[in-house]
Amino acid sequence: MNFTAIFVPELFGTMMLTLLGCGVVANAALPGTKGNGGGFLMVNFGWGLGVFAGVFVAISSGGHINPAVTIGLLANGVEELGPDIPATAGNAVIYILGQMAGAFLGAVLCWLAYKTHFDADSDGPTKLGVFSTGPAMRSYGWNVVTEVVGTFVLVFVVISFGFAGAAAGQLGPLAVALLVVGIGASLGGPTGYAINPARDLGPRIAHALLPIKGKGTSDWSYSWVPVLGPIIGGIIGGLSAAAIF
Incomplete structure (x- = not known):
């Protein structure tokens, strides 16, 4: 019963x-789109509203849509990961499986929506950037630090919403969406702020498998950074919230 109650909403929420x-x-970066050149702030708001939609879709499972949030909640010591869903390692695995599957499927749907623009002339890194993050300045250690800090903020503040009373509860997914916009605008510059292992790894796998014209490499040498950094940041955020709240 827990498998369906967790996997399905997390899959569809993360897909959204x-x-x-x-x-x-894709709209901001690919050639010939209506939003081409829209800039990083447009991207920040787009991801924030993606979080808004995804959390609503997955609300029945708690709306994690992010392995770092799931792992951070476990580290925090919560009794439930979602409504009537015990905080166990087994249930956490189901969350992460749903999140990974949804992230992959969402990236495939994005490719279908922008197929003609992916076929247009643009370089491989631009096409990869639609799917996954990459650093402005490649320095693996410091790139990890950036992801740790950004994900710490995400998980710490998300957990704090639960202790902030009715005001935060009424904002719900909108509060999380605005938080993601803020993290992107403030801390997203060095790495593109994955702050979510599934959000980066699922689409990166899709990029590797899809028949994208002129796609180039999937940059697997960097792929561990937006996985490890958010996991560490999520654990630190969960532990810090437990100590304070």
Whole structure:
């Protein structure tokens, strides 16, 4: 019973996240689109609204749509990961499986929506950037630090919403969406702020498998950074919230 109650909403919620999030990057970056050149702030808002939609879709499972949030909640010591869903390692695995599957499917749908623009002339890194993050300055250690800091903010503040009373509860997914916009605008410059292992790895796998014209490499040498950094940041955020709240 827990498998369906967790996997299905997390799959569809994370699918919505990456469809809209990768979609706004495609709109801003690919040639010939209506939003070409829209800039990083447009991307920040697009990802934030993708989170807004994804959390609503997955609300029955708690709306994690992010392995770093799931792992951070476990580290925090919560009794439930979602409504009537015990905080166990087994349930956490189901969350992460749903999130990974949804992230992959959302990226595939984004490719279908922008197929003709992916076929147009643009370089491989631009096409990869629609799917996954990459650093402005490649320095693996410091890139990890950036992802740790950004994900710490995400998980710490998300957990704090639960202790902030009715005001935060009424904002719900909108509060999380605005938080993601703020993290992107403030801390997204160095790495593109994955702050979510599924959001980066699922679409990167899709990029590797899809028949994208002139796609180039999937940059697997960097792929561990937006996985490890957010996991560490999520754990630190969960532990810090437990100590304070």
